[in-house]
Amino acid sequence: MPRRHRMASDSAARIERLLSKAAERRANQSAAFSTTLQERLHRLDAEARRVQTEAGERHRQRPRETPPRKVPPMGEKPPTPPQQQRPSPTPPPPPPPPPAQRKAEQPKAPAPGDPTNLSNVERFFYDEEVRRRAKEERDRRRQTRQERSGEDAIRTAKKVWERMQRDVEAKWASYKPTQQQQQQQGHGRQSQTYSCSASASDKWATTPVRDLKALLRGLGVPDSTMLCMERGEIIALLEKKSADQAAKQERAGRQRAEEERNDRLRSKIVCEVDEWRKNRTLRWMLNSLNSAAPGQAPYLPANASFETVCKVYKRALLKIHPDKHIGTTLESWYRAEETFKAVNESFNQYKALHELRSYIKS
Structure with missing residues (x-):
């Protein structure tokens, strides 16, 4: 075995012995400490019981402070307790000294301003x-x-x-117009302009500013706009707003009149187209639209086939479709639209009848 290995094993054995000794010493110390602690607790408990017993004996053996109450024999009145003496009243304070003496006792007045x-x-x-x-x-x-x-x-x-x-x-x-504008407009035009302004100013001359602002508020002008305006500015703005309102009402009236005129025109054309198609067949309507006489190419005879009717119908649509009359007058556009509706409705009825006959034959 190499030397370093032996030294390592000896060191490990030595460390194990030291650890075992330390553990044994700690166990002995803890056992001795627990034994000493238990003994101390027993001694303290016995001392506390002894002190409590001695205190109880002293309490039982202490003399009574109040003597026992003497009960008088039968037929005798109990003795009255002695009356306590009241303390003597305190003597009144001495009277105040006379005014002369008080004035003499007052200190000297301080210096003024101090x-x-x-x-x-x-x-x-x-x-x-x-x-x-x-x-x-x-x-x-x-x-x-x-x-x-x-x-x-x-x-x-x-x-x-x-x-x-x-x-x-x-x-x-x-x-105010410049000199060049006055020369271009002429004297009559200039006098007319100034007279209108003067009449408008005279119109609102006696009206309070509060009423002028109320009129502007009714025309849709906010209060923030009129906050820092003078009377002349308010009158000018009121004239402008009044003119704009009048022009707007005039445009609305013209538009309303034009719509009523268009409605009357449309109603008239609808009545004419209804009268035109009344009790008429699809073949007659297509022949009248194509302006075809009997014997000519687009003319439809009574025994025309379904395919021939479809070809003539498509040819007529090229003439009466509303998109072909967009750039024309409003009357022609209304007439084309109503005629297209009438022909389309008649062709749908004819087509449905043809399909029904084909179904019955099959």
């Missing part, structure tokens, strides 16, 4: 005077600030008013 040598009453009035003067100073400063802020507000309002007047004058000046 707050360190003041009595309580004088200190109170001195503090009140200081607070009153401080309040007057604060009020004076606050009033000065308010006056300055009021002057600043007035000055700012004047500047804003002047600026708004300049803006209004510039705006009204921009509305």
Whole structure:
């Protein structure tokens, strides 16, 4: 066996012996500690019982503090307890000294203007005077600030008013025609324009601004737009909105009249097409649409086959389809649409009848 192996095995055996000895020593120490602890607990328990027993014996053997009550024999009254003596009243305080003596005992008055040598009453009035003067100073400063802020507000309002007047004058000046425009329009046109503006201004001259704003509000103008507007601007905006409203109503009236006219035209065409197709067959309608006389190519005889009728029907659709009349007048488009509906309905009936006959024959 090599030497290093022997040294390793000896070291391992030595470590095992040391560990076993340490474990045995710990076991002995724990056993001794538990035994000592149990003995101490037993001693403490016995001492506590002994102390409790001695205390009970002392309590039983202590003398009674109150003597037993003596019961009087029959027929005798019990003795009355002795009355306790009341404490003597305290003597009244001595009377106050005379005024002369009090005045002599008062200290000397402090020097005027010296707050360190003041009595309580004088200190109170001195503090009140200081607070009153401080309040007057604060009020004076606050009033000065308010006056300055009021002057600043007035000055700012004047500047804003002047600026708004300049803006209004510039705006009204921009509305006036230039000399070249006056020459182009002529004297009559110019006088007419100014007379209209003057009449419009006279119309709203006596109306309060509140009513003008109410009219603008009714025309859909928000309050934020009218917040910083002058009377002239409000009147100009009211005239513009009124003109726009009148033009809008006029357009709506024209559109309504045109729709009514179109409805009347459509009703008239529907009546004419119904009269045209009344008690008529599909063959007669196709011959009339193709303008074919008997003996010509697109003419349909009474014994025409189903395939021939389909060919002539498709040829007629190329003439009366509504998409072919989009660029024409409204009357021709309505007539083509109603005729197309009538021919299509008649062809569907003819086709259904032909299919029914074919089914019956088969």
